[in-house]
Amino acid sequence: MYQIFIVDDDLTVQRELKILLENHGYRATLAKNFTNIPEEIEEQRPDLVLLDISLPSEDGIMLCSKIRMLSDVPIIFVTSQNSSAAELECMLSGGDDFIEKPYRPAVLLAHISAVLRRSGKKENDNVLSFGDLELDLVAGKLRYAQSTAELSKNELHILRFFFEHKGEIVSRDALMNNLWDNESFVDDNTLSVNIKRIRSKLESVGVYDAIETKRGMGYIFKLKRNGADDEI
Template sequence: MYKIYIVEDDDKIKNELGIFLSKNGYEIEKIGTFNNVLENIINSNSDLVLLDINLPRYDGYYICKELRKVSDIPIIIVTSRNSEIDELMSMNIGADDFITKPYSVQILLARIEAIFKRVNKINNNSIINFNGIKFDLSKSIIEFEKETIELSKNETKILHYLLKNKGVIVSREEIMVYLWDSEMFVDDNTLTVNINRLRKKLSDIGKKDIIETKRGQGYIII
């Protein structure tokens, strides 16, 4: 499990962000006081830092710069300043990404995932086992009783999303929003095609009817 360190002076944002990220499978540590930000971050042994710019004492830019001198921990700068200059500055002092408030949390999640993917080529959570099927996310492969088949990028995303919500009905719109967040702007027809192909591939390896259709509601994997 990856650990994320949140540096943010607004208590509400800090707590809600903590709740949201823990819900999505991350371990969280939040900053308490701003006396020794640098030390606290380093001692926390985190895998990623979410860093606000407007902070008491030293601002986020300073902390980012100092942190870079001693550690190459991924840093995402989160700020309400949204000018080109702020973004350039963040990148110049060694931040890995820059996101402006108010952000869509889905996009924040996507950015975090992208960084982890980039940093660690071998992903521990990349294999999901469900209903006897082995689903390798990093290789986009499903496997059942020696039968393997490769999935397209969209099919992988769709299957992953259905599995994230295993046992819950997922609407077509929800799946589309999820795909769009990864900048894959599929329309209604494409989604139908993708789902049909995914189903066909599942039945090809001998697992028919894994994805159930709920009329007028969406899809579900039980």
């Protein structure tokens, strides 16, 4: 699933873009703090950035130049500034495309698809998803609703196994064998400690009761949806 990072201070635009992108199979994330956008991009490593020119902290064109010093991520300017001079500045600063507001959703989606295709980017197989919960296998991080938790090597291996067997009952023996296969030699007590830590880290990002103990059988990994107990 391609990740698209939205940099726009208009809350209505943010919401509309996020809904549009997610309804068409993209993962959309929003800028948290407009004072450190390049650092956020470097941390999240999105596949594409949608960038406005008029931002609260600095001009989007200058921001694009700063991003280019750290990353070659494709950047599409989505802005109400519709002059040829503005478009030229955007492209010279390192932008890959330029779309005027208001835009037609189908046209924006076509531009996004074309820029991703030209960039040669492939969908990120290093990020596993379960609903809105994401496991970054390269960065060793758990993400949910803009919150992030760092994972140890064992925690990452255990969570990966859960993600790959979501909604299934997983025995403790299966988890331990998986850890041994990944050269993490743990005993029964160490597994219990890691499960406890994983539950704590899931809660730290806002996910509760995701790992349910099935007495005598093992665990089942599921997420609650809209406060209900059904699995997604």
